Amino acid sequence: MVTKGRIGAYAGIIFLLALPLFFPRFYVYIASLILLYGLLATSLNFVLGFGGIYQFHHCVFYGAGAYGAALMLTKTGFSPWVGFIVGPLVAALLSLILGLICIRLSKLYFGMLQISLGSLVWAVIYRWYSLTGGDDGIHGISVPDMIASANGAYYFALIVTGLSFFIIFKILKSPFGSVLQGIRDNPIRSEMIGVNVKRHQLAALVISGFFAGVAGVLFVVVDTTVFPDMLFWTLSMEVMIMCLLGGWFTFMGPILGAALIVLLRTFISTYTVYWALFLGIVLMIIIFFLPNGVLGYFQEKFRPKKLVKG
Amino acid sequence: MDFIYTFLSPGVLSQIFVGLSRTVILFIVASGLSLILGVLRIPNVFHGSLYMIGAFMAYTICSVVGGDAGFWLALIGAPIGVGLVSLATERGLFQYLYEREHIMLILFTFAISLVFGDLVKIVWGAEYKSVPVPQVFQGFVPLFGGLPFPRYNMFLLFMGPVVAIALWFLVNKTKIGKISQAAAVDREMVGAVGINVSWVFATVFVIGCFLAGLGGALVAPTVSVTLGMDHSLIIEAFLIVIMGGLGNIWGALLGALIFGLTQSLGILIWPQFGIVFPYLAVIVVLLFRPTGLLKSTW
Numbered sequence: 001m002v003t004k005g006r007i008g009a010y011a012g013i014i015f016l017l018a019l020p021l022f023f024p025r026f027y028v029y030i031a032s033l034i035l036l037y038g039l040l041a042t043s044l045n046f047v048l049g050f051g052g053i054y055q056f057h058h059c060v061f062y063g064a065g066a067y068g069a070a071l072m073l074t075k076t077g078f079s080p081w082v083g084f085i086v087g088p089l090v091a092a093l094l095s096l097i098l099g100l101i102c103i104r105l106s107k108l109y110f111g112m113l114q115i116s117l118g119s120l121v122w123a124v125i126y127r128w129y130s131l132t133g134g135d136d137g138i139h140g141i142s143v144p145d146m147i148a149s150a151n152g153a154y155y156f157a158l159i160v161t162g163l164s165f166f167i168i169f170k171i172l173k174s175p176f177g178s179v180l181q182g183i184r185d186n187p188i189r190s191e192m193i194g195v196n197v198k199r200h201q202l203a204a205l206v207i208s209g210f211f212a213g214v215a216g217v218l219f220v221v222v223d224t225t226v227f228p229d230m231l232f233w234t235l236s237m238e239v240m241i242m243c244l245l246g247g248w249f250t251f252m253g254p255i256l257g258a259a260l261i262v263l264l265r266t267f268i269s270t271y272t273v274y275w276a277l278f279l280g281i282v283l284m285i286i287i288f289f290l291p292n293g294v295l296g297y298f299q300e301k302f303r304p305k306k307l308v309k310g
Numbered sequence: 311m312d313f314i315y316t317f318l319s320p321g322v323l324s325q326i327f328v329g330l331s332r333t334v335i336l337f338i339v340a341s342g343l344s345l346i347l348g349v350l351r352i353p354n355v356f357h358g359s360l361y362m363i364g365a366f367m368a369y370t371i372c373s374v375v376g377g378d379a380g381f382w383l384a385l386i387g388a389p390i391g392v393g394l395v396s397l398a399t400e401r402g403l404f405q406y407l408y409e410r411e412h413i414m415l416i417l418f419t420f421a422i423s424l425v426f427g428d429l430v431k432i433v434w435g436a437e438y439k440s441v442p443v444p445q446v447f448q449g450f451v452p453l454f455g456g457l458p459f460p461r462y463n464m465f466l467l468f469m470g471p472v473v474a475i476a477l478w479f480l481v482n483k484t485k486i487g488k489i490s491q492a493a494a495v496d497r498e499m500v501g502a503v504g505i506n507v508s509w510v511f512a513t514v515f516v517i518g519c520f521l522a523g524l525g526g527a528l529v530a531p532t533v534s535v536t537l538g539m540d541h542s543l544i545i546e547a548f549l550i551v552i553m554g555g556l557g558n559i560w561g562a563l564l565g566a567l568i569f570g571l572t573q574s575l576g577i578l579i580w581p582q583f584g585i586v587f588p589y590l591a592v593i594v595v596l597l598f599r600p601t602g603l604l605k606s607t608w
Binding site for chain 1: 413596601
């Protein structure tokens, strides 16, 4: 079983590395989008699925990372690579500030205050024409030549997301990750055995915000644009749908969910403009029949003994 | 009235009135949302879609019937139409999902809002629609000091208290209101004394959605009816409900007041960032009263 899984993983990596050799440019672009949305969904799942924190407006950090990098690239003379590092740091800082305000509340109230704060950030970016370009956003951001082509951007996205997935995975397997999941399952008991619940949750939020910012930077590289809709709450819902679709309590689930959503949107929207109708119906069916998501369902069905909920 | 001007300029006063008429719309929609949240515990994301559908239905009724009769018919017909849509949704889908987690319900209702959004696009198209202001309410009334104030907004200011009193009466003085209050606290007990809780929930849900439709029909003559009006409104309605206290109708009124007034006065203070002020108000309120201004029913 283990060796089979390992062979599968190697095959997957080789497929991803060789993908630009066999597929046309458009598909390489789609693959890059899948990677970065996968990272965004994974960073959300880090706090939502594994941390049990109702992070309703996750895209704020995605947008903050993207805008941070885009502004560094267009308004300052620093090297673009500095901008790529500044973006996620801005997102992490924003995550810390928002987290400090929200962390006192729990569950639905946390989510609602977070949406409110996120909408505030959205409104500021939406209206600050002189800095952010307002509702037009910023277009035609010039990125370094090395990663400007579709293939270059794809490989950049592949390396960065691969590294990020690895780090997130390691964090989840570390003592910190175990404590985080313990807090999700029983916050009171965790508190009793001497865990500082709020501090752990805050740290998780900052880590998650950082990786959302990384995803935002990747969007700047892949698409060379930023726009305020990246921070609108409907996108946050969509990212939550990615997590749900793939499976909350699995590591690979959100990536699978992101792939499904991006592919659905790309291919259905070539046939009809009503792709949201289709997505809505698919989602309703999933919630009715597969509440643990696609991957969660298969895990439950084929590996009942190995299933550890969390 | 002149003493008012010593501390309030006419411009500020008229802006307050604009804010109050916005408050009425926000209150009508948010109270429906609050009712559903309080009794059924469903964070109903497609409430905004129902508001949009209400506005589009009002457009259709107005353009078919025409004239003032069309407007009054729309004011009754659109909410009833929305109520029927919501009844079908509740009986068809929701009644099987009451026990699910909130986050699932939010995603589920978001899925429905996606479906409704596209259905509206299919039925009414993607163009802007405008509903004429009825003859009776055309023109302006001179406010203090001769500032013109749209007559239709006066009508809105009249409708707000009417809806508030009707809701108060419904919740506190009727049988269904009392049962729903009990069901909000302990739904199993209500079922145990022989009341069909499922239908109580359906009724409350339809009433809440009726209010969303009413809000949509009322707002239709003042804005351009378009796709996307659901997404901006629903987030405001949610924030109002959270600010006021979940399930508390007077809280919804208070929240709507704060939201509407900060919105309209914020534009005076700092035109570019006027839309930021309501969100700031929500944050300030939640920092000091984390569970809302008034007591929530949860």
